Amino acid sequence: MNLILLFQEDFISETRVRLQGRRLKHVLEVHRAVVGDELGVGMVNGLMGTGTVSCLDRSALEMDVRLERKPPVPLPVTLMLALPRPKVFRRVLRAATVMGVKRIFLVNAFRVEKSYWQSPFLEPDAIRQQLVLGLEQARDTVLPEVLLRPLFKPFVEDELPGLIAGTIALVAHPAAGDPAPRDVNSRVTLAVGPEGGFIPYELEALSAAGFKPVSFGERILNVETAVPALLSRLW
Amino acid sequence: MNLILLFQEDFISETRVRLQGRRLKHVLEVHRAVVGDELGVGMVNGLMGTGTVSCLDRSALEMDVRLERKPPVPLPVTLMLALPRPKVFRRVLRAATVMGVKRIFLVNAFRVEKSYWQSPFLEPDAIRQQLVLGLEQARDTVLPEVLLRPLFKPFVEDELPGLIAGTIALVAHPAAGDPAPRDVNSRVTLAVGPEGGFIPYELEALSAAGFKPVSFGERILNVETAVPALLSRLW
Numbered sequence: 001m002n003l004i005l006l007f008q009e010d011f012i013s014e015t016r017v018r019l020q021g022r023r024l025k026h027v028l029e030v031h032r033a034v035v036g037d038e039l040g041v042g043m044v045n046g047l048m049g050t051g052t053v054s055c056l057d058r059s060a061l062e063m064d065v066r067l068e069r070k071p072p073v074p075l076p077v078t079l080m081l082a083l084p085r086p087k088v089f090r091r092v093l094r095a096a097t098v099m100g101v102k103r104i105f106l107v108n109a110f111r112v113e114k115s116y117w118q119s120p121f122l123e124p125d126a127i128r129q130q131l132v133l134g135l136e137q138a139r140d141t142v143l144p145e146v147l148l149r150p151l152f153k154p155f156v157e158d159e160l161p162g163l164i165a166g167t168i169a170l171v172a173h174p175a176a177g178d179p180a181p182r183d184v185n186s187r188v189t190l191a192v193g194p195e196g197g198f199i200p201y202e203l204e205a206l207s208a209a210g211f212k213p214v215s216f217g218e219r220i221l222n223v224e225t226a227v228p229a230l231l232s233r234l235w
Numbered sequence: 236m237n238l239i240l241l242f243q244e245d246f247i248s249e250t251r252v253r254l255q256g257r258r259l260k261h262v263l264e265v266h267r268a269v270v271g272d273e274l275g276v277g278m279v280n281g282l283m284g285t286g287t288v289s290c291l292d293r294s295a296l297e298m299d300v301r302l303e304r305k306p307p308v309p310l311p312v313t314l315m316l317a318l319p320r321p322k323v324f325r326r327v328l329r330a331a332t333v334m335g336v337k338r339i340f341l342v343n344a345f346r347v348e349k350s351y352w353q354s355p356f357l358e359p360d361a362i363r364q365q366l367v368l369g370l371e372q373a374r375d376t377v378l379p380e381v382l383l384r385p386l387f388k389p390f391v392e393d394e395l396p397g398l399i400a401g402t403i404a405l406v407a408h409p410a411a412g413d414p415a416p417r418d419v420n421s422r423v424t425l426a427v428g429p430e431g432g433f434i435p436y437e438l439e440a441l442s443a444a445g446f447k448p449v450s451f452g453e454r455i456l457n458v459e460t461a462v463p464a465l466l467s468r469l470w
Contacts, residue, residue: 002409002455030431072453091326095460100452138454174237182418216467217335218307219373220237225330225463228456232464 001026003040003048003139005132006065017041017051019061027053027061041065042141071141075100075231076187078163082109082194083148084223086119090130091224097134097144099231105163107149107156109202111194117150152202160209164189169211172230173203174220176213182233190234192226236261238275238283238374240367241300252276252286254296262288262296276300277376306376310335310466311422313398317344317429318383319458321354325365326459332369332379334466340398342384342391344437346429352385387437395444399424404446407465408438409455411448417468425469427461 004027010017019027027033035053041063042048048071051063079096083089083106096104108117120126127146135141149155168184171191191198191211198206203213221229239262245252254262262268270288276298277283283306286298314331318324318341331339343352355361362381370376384390403419406426426433426446433441438448456464 091459094457098454098456098460099464100454137457140454219333219335219375221333221463222329222372224326224459225333228460228464229334229467232451232467 001030001136003042003136003141004051005136005141006041006043006051012062015064015066016054017063017065019063020059024061027056028058033061039063040139041067042071042135042139043067044135045142047071048139048141072100072139074102074142075235077101077231077234078103078105078167078187078189079227080105080107080160080189080191081223081227082107082192082198083112083116084194085113085116086121088222088224089116089119090121090126092227093127093130093146094134094137095224095228096231097131097140098138099228100138100140101231102142102144104144104146105149105155106146108152109194110152110199111196117148122148153205156202156205156209160206164210169206169209170214171198171203171206171211172216172221172226173197173213174215176215178212178214180214180216180230180233184234188234190230192223192230195223236265236371238277238371238376239286240371240376241276241278241286243279247297250299250301251289252298252300254298255294259296262291263293268296274298275374276302277306277370277374278302279370280377282306283374283376307335307374309337309377310470312336312466312469313338313340313402313422313424314462315340315342315395315424315426316458316462317342317427317433318347318351319429320348320351321356323457323459324351324354325356325361327462328362328365328381329369329372330459330463331466332366332375333373334463335373335375336466337377337379339379339381340384340390341381343387344429345387345434346431352383357383388440391437391440391444395441399445404441404444405449406433406438406441406446407451407456407461408432408448409450411450413447413449415449415451415465415468419469423469425465427458427465430458 038050041051047067048069049067051065055062167187167189169189273285276286282302284302286300290297402422402424404424
């Protein structure tokens with residue numbers, strides 16, 4: 001937790017917050033803070049700054065906060081991920097948040113197992129938990145938007161053309177002839193398939209929508225590795 | 236499993252392998268192969284090619300293999316990782332293998348909990364298992380070398396200077412002023428600290444040994460994300 005993310009309901013006065021639960025535990029056990037210490041804080045979807053510990057015991061942490069710095073600039077990317085299996089999904093969501101992605105579409109694909117769509121990890125609160133962990137790690141405040149699209153065809157045909165307008169649209173595909181570009185100076189829409197990849201029909205639909213298949217060299221990366229590796233190369 | 240990694244003991248004749256256990260299960264349940272199918276195979280630390288399924292039932296898979304292609308070129312990097320907590324360690328090891336790293340030093344640091352060094356995941360067989368999974372994912376055959384260095388000071392003072400000779404030595408450090416370089420045309424030694432980072436003494440020792448601190452923008456990446464993100468940017 002490199003930043004303690006604050007929410008409206010944490011404020012007990014205009015500049016003082018009172019925290020319990022997970023964040024209190026972390027400050028006690030990991031930061032091992034004492035009264036007077038300054039901790040990095042940030043208001044969700046708002047400014048970052050410092051919190052000065054004013055009271056701290058096993059029951060609560062109170063801090064006086066000053067919020068004065070803007071959060072880091074978002075990555076200019078929309079990530080379109082074939083829904084990974086639930087455990088991987090949570091880690092990829094966190095990794096994408098850590099990297100600075102602010103819009104993530106989770107889409108269906110032929111090789112996405114139907115059961116994945118029933119996972120409790122897809123509940124809004126479970127998703128939000130991973131996003132918060134990612135922001136706390138990265139030192140950022142802006143919650144990504146996560147959108148579920150359990151039907152591939154209508155999403156690709158009806159919604160995607162509008163989404164990719166004005167962006168470079170890339171689909172990660174190990175068999176592609178062209179390598180993923182570097183240092184693009186543009187907004188990007190990046191599609192990453194399921195384990196085993198998109199099937200030919202899906203790749204054709206994405207190509208028809210304007211996506212260019214790109215590879216990451218000879219190696220086939222798993223989704224968890226591909227997301228940070230590709231994003232890092234693009235900017 | 237994008238490649239079935241083969242070992243000397245799998246061969247029942249010069250060109251025929253017989254597999255049971257995990258690989259058999261995967262071929263039955265994921266590849267759903269039948270006799271006559273061709274599967275991607277590779278000899279550990281050797282060539283890659285195809286295996287033609289000659290017998291397949293619940294008890295064993297036999298394939299006739301042709302090995303004819305070189306594995307992908309290794310990344311010209313030595314990775315020096317402060318030992319992460321065991322669960323993260325396994326994933327980072329796999330990610331580094333997937334990316335093409337062939338030499339990984341696991342070193343101690345002040346913020347590495349002592350208990351991590353007792354983890355069963357550090358047993359040679361447990362490490363090897365993650366490396367094999369990484370190679371099978373990436374479609375590579377060359378096992379990385381993983382070296383444990385539970386004492387920071389003698390490693391940095393005695394061994395590191397020789398290791399980094401002729402390489403660009405970088406230490407990932409979120410507070411560094413310089414960003415991680417892109418597209419270096421050189422061998423690199425990349426040091427990645429523990430959660431919470433290297434302490435000032437460690438950073439000084441690494442600087443004295445020739446390491447340059449570099450950051451990854453304003454965000455602080457977790458180790459799992461930092462490794463693929465940094466490697467991907469370097470080449």
